[in-house]
Amino acid sequence: MLAPERHELILRSLRRHGRLRVAELVAELGVSAITVRRDLAELDSAGLLRRVHGGAIGTSPAGRETQGSQLTIGIVVPSAASYYSDVIRGAEAMAGRYGARLVLGVSGYDVERERQRIDKVLEVGVAGLLISTALGDGAADQLDSRLDEIDVPVVLMERAFGFPHVAREYDHVRTDHAYGAMLALRHFAALGHRRVAINLQATVTAHWLRRGIESAAAALDVEVFLSPVDLPMRGDDPVALAQLDAFLAECEAFDSRAVLVHSDEHGARLVERAMERGLRVPEDLAVIAYNDVTAALAVVPLTAVCPPKFALGGTACELLLRKLKGDPAPVQHLSLLPDLNIRTSCGAVADAEPRVALFRN
Template sequence: MLAQERHELILRSLRRHGRLRVADLVAELGVSAITVRRDLAELDTAGLLRRVHGGAIGTRTAELPARGSQLTIGIVVPSAAPYYSDVIRGAEAMADRYGARLVLGVSGYDSATERERIDKVLGIGIAGLLISTALGDGAADRLGSRLDELDVPVVLMERAFGFPHVAREYDHVRTDHAYGAMLALRHFVALGHRRIAVNLQATVTAYWLRLGLETAAKALGVEVFLSPVDLPMRGDDPGAVAQLDAFLAECESFGSRAVLVHSDEHGARLVERAMELGLRVPEDLSVIAYNDVTAALAVVPLTAVCPPRLALGETACDLLLRKIQTPTTPVQHLSLLPTLNIRTSCGAADPHLR
């Protein structure tokens, strides 16, 4: 087959699919990968397509893809619960601005399921992948070479994997949760609290919150007690009342009237139980929640640290799409700062902390 014939077939396939993979073209054209890459390089030089890692995409000077066909990117997250649903919505909004399509996979915090979801979206022919893995940063080595095997650009969300766990550096966008913990402690100090009790879920976020609490406590000169009690998510959980009472007893023993709780559900239930026991919120117990998904809907609206969930999805998707368009873009490690939304559960508002 002559080079010009191959070029015509490549461009026809590009119009049909919106993106090309070298492996697919090798099978379709019956030539070597070296030949395909040379053809793509020539077409890129001519401005008829744009080469990307593992294949090629269209450019503004190339013919438009066939009707109903558009650039497709994948997004794999550990949960579709409210936190990640906002991240997904942000990514979807940004993809729409680029005229791209988003395909979702949910792993349920299971590594095997995650691999299946990645393979599924790759099979669709995605041009790039947004992923928040089921594993935290400390367990990156359990991913093995899976990320390195992907032949499309990858942007990590709320995760940061690098050498020696993976062979190459990856773009990532994450929330600075350590800063979020500092915001909470700083507000408590502004309200006069010097002893602060903390209860954290056993999540990936907990590591960064503990780091931020340790740093902020030293800087602010306050005492922090990190409770080992597992708080219930719902009031009907077995042992819920006993767990809540145990934590409140710890707070009393520590001499703390200020509590940071991760997450909103725990904070809301804690406030309800405290009031059942005759405590006044915020006069007897001042509460800050972390996540701010449902904090405003609590019986006593909760002051809460709010990670920039929508902005995180938007930023990560924008970074990925720019990487697809220009593969030579330098790798970026971006941190987004959370904010503190002050409500009734703390009893005072400091305009400087908004």
């Protein structure tokens, strides 16, 4: 059967049923799923139907306005708060410029819930999907086929999956977190610090931060200590003080007066505890936080590496919208550079004289 004949049968069936599924068309037309998806893509481009997850729904040429006013984009993220709130706002602002709208799904960093949220968003009939998976790049071997099963265009945010973990290449927009780590270490080195203690929150970002720390430390001739202490996410955690004290003891043992902490919440609580123990910030202990969501609100405003969260959401959304409007650009892998916002917490310069009894009980 020739393509024009299949297209006519698909449109005729769509007029009867209002919605089609790929599996049903495979059985009806006697062709492969790949052929059916290609036919649906061609008809979608012609404005004769709209592709959705698993099939297609009816539309009219007039419904696909050049301003994108009828276009709906899905966005699935691990959280709608803190870091990702700015990512969502950036995507929403860009969608508004194109006259499109967003449909949000939140996974809570749960892999199974993420699968459900993706399915729910796709059922709405979105034309494309922005997604930051619950799994980070360091856990790509656990990804399975969830991305490759999505049959609308996908742009990844803060993820950079590639062969052999996915079957095809995806557009992605991510923060160069390795560069962010370099910014922090370079600032410490400029202040005269040669030993830096580091505590990384157990998040997907840590995968890239470790890479950046390793290369930056070698380039800057700075010694680093990566702490195994798991700082509490919440300051009211019953074990918070013990963990904070353990990390401060590590800083003392390493003879470090400079600390890089991921994230802002940890950095702010660490500063409070250091001051409770008689340390001056930044004179006795210089602190840089990573994320810059609430860093400026700390008791001592925190110098912080600031990923371009808002710009990341906007860039990813624009990349997807341009693709949906027929932009012939090749697959793009974009890295955005973070900034360093310098505040009060990082003014200390290491003394030439030996340090005496800075850490007191």
